[in-house]
Amino acid sequence: MSASKHDQRGEPAAVRFAFTPAAAYVRAARLVAADVASHAGVATGLLDEVRQAVGEACTRAILRHRDCGLDDLVRVEFSIGDRFIAKITDNAQDLRADSEGDHASSPHRNEARSNDHEAIEEDTLSEEITLIVLGGLVEDLVVTGPDREHGTTVTMSWPLPGRSPSADH
């Protein structure tokens, strides 16, 4: 955990961690999210939304790493300012921007479960559904990337009672 770096909205990160892209850690990430949001003062009625949204974003990040055969860490950051901000960043670059096409033909792609076609098919569905859920769930949602050099970052925020709404967008 660290508080040294500021996020794009100028707020210091209150909590920052990273985890290997394994399904077992999604639950920990969403529970931490709900706990930090609660301490920050996010309304109790929104905590389930925070928990669900951060879990969805982490699931998406893991699936993106898995698709690219990446073992890189998924990064999670929570900031507390005028709003509670959650950022989830993956390292899965834009495969279509890779003219060599190396990633798409990577031997690591879904290697661990190459014989479980049902699981891979359902994971693909899940990855698409994560964005639908996030779009329906989170009012302030921004997804940036991917490009040739970077993965995507999902940034979400929720209001904090008594704080100025000036941090909106």
Next chain:
Amino acid sequence: MRGTSSDGAPEPELGLELTQVGAYAVVAVTGEIDMYTVQKLREAVRQLIAEGKTRVAIDLTPTDFCDSSGLGLLIGARRRLADAGGALVVVCGNPRIRKLLDMTGLDKVLDVREAVPSE
């Protein structure tokens, strides 16, 4: 918290209770469905199909949490059961999960009901 198996690995925090109600094999799901625990539910559906039980009701009413991994499983299970000549019913009296189904439009794709069909 999750328990641990004999090799120290964390066990999925998901409970499945299988019963038969009329023509339907009912899988009542307790705990949390996410990308870690969903494999257990996927295996249960596979097992039912292997046993020739292709009319399946997945009961999410007692489920504490469900994310897109669970929704992906429901879509996949619906197709596999239909391919096997059966059908999937999703039983959901849980408002949070019902909201998720409505939000994604899956309430129109899946056969979502308040209770297991009695026929």
